[in-house]
Amino acid sequence: MSAVVLIIEDNRSLAETVGYFLEAKGLEVDYAVDGAEGYRLASENRYDAIILDGNLPRMDGLQVVKQLRTEARVATPIIMVTARDTLEDKLVGLEAGVDDFLTKPFATQELEARLKAIIRRNRKEVARAVLQVGDLTLDPASQIVQRDGRRLELTPAGMRLLTILMRESPRVVSRREIERELWGDDLPDSDALRSHMYNLRKAIDKGFATPMLHTVQSAGYRLAANIGQASHAQDAQAA
Incomplete structure (x- = not known):
């Protein structure tokens, strides 16, 4: 699958690990190290999917999602990666516009599978x-x-x-x-x-x-x- 993915993650080690893995699978990867920079990149560029940490400096993950959906009118599918896995957290995220969740720690193979699934679904709907x-x-x-x-x-x-x-x-x-x-x-x-x-x-x-x-x-x-x-x-x- 050919796709361009934005990773918004302040943990550089984790971002690099995920980025290298996805690039080895043929995907093109862009990075942001905080929520404000992630919001700017996501609103100014076209991506096939966004991998978003829930806890970020300058603008937390949930606020990034809300502003992308309501202000920038960006419909790019978003996977939120978070240590919080309660039902309430997920309901709040879904209401804001998150498409899928992955709980830390996670296997890169599972992230790849979820990423490909939401990209395929989104491409079908946009087409x-x-x-x-x-x-x-x-x-x-x-x-x-x-x-x-x-x-x-x-x-x-x-x-x-x-x-x-x-x-x-x-x-x-x-x-x-x-x-x-x-x-x-x-x-x-x-x-x-x-x-x-x-x-x-x-x-x-x-x-x-x-x-x-x-x-x-x-x-x-x-x-x-x-x-x-x-x-x-x-x-x-x-x-």
């Missing part, structure tokens, strides 16, 4: 044409969502959820499918998905006459246009 369901559109490349010509603001987690639902529309997508795609094997014990769906519904349906996001009782979620008010009322009760 797609603009997703459209009814009057709702999502441009995977620019991460711009619009409904009836009005631009909508979504959280990074909401953007990922909407991409899944639009990609599969009008099929009903089960909770398990969505949770697996968002969190992998580290499924949250709390009802995090319900909270994200509530926020997504507000973002794409509030202020519009026709609802598009529907909860299908005992089955999952569906994004579809032209489903009547009666159906939406049933969906709301199930949510």
Whole structure:
């Protein structure tokens, strides 16, 4: 696989070890030794993926992610490498826009596998044409969502959820499918998905006459246009 990867890591020894390993696998590697420099490089250059330490000087890893997603509008997939592996830490990171996590210490072979997986997935999504369901559109490349010509603001987690639902529309997508795609094997014990769906519904349906996001009782979620008010009322009760 040919790719350009940015490593943001203040531990030079670890950064060099990972960098040499990835270069030996044919990847091109760029480095930043603190969060501020990492943010500058990531916002000014095009990378296929970012490997980001969670604890950095000048700007911590979570702040880097938040600013890349909300200010620089950078959609590059991010793997956060961290010593903190609690579910709460992961949920906060995913909400900010982290795509995957790797807990220190880790095997370089596992990092390589995760890196290749998110790059393949991202390339597939970016290569797609603009997703459209009814009057709702999502441009995977620019991460711009619009409904009836009005631009909508979504959280990074909401953007990922909407991409899944639009990609599969009008099929009903089960909770398990969505949770697996968002969190992998580290499924949250709390009802995090319900909270994200509530926020997504507000973002794409509030202020519009026709609802598009529907909860299908005992089955999952569906994004579809032209489903009547009666159906939406049933969906709301199930949510």
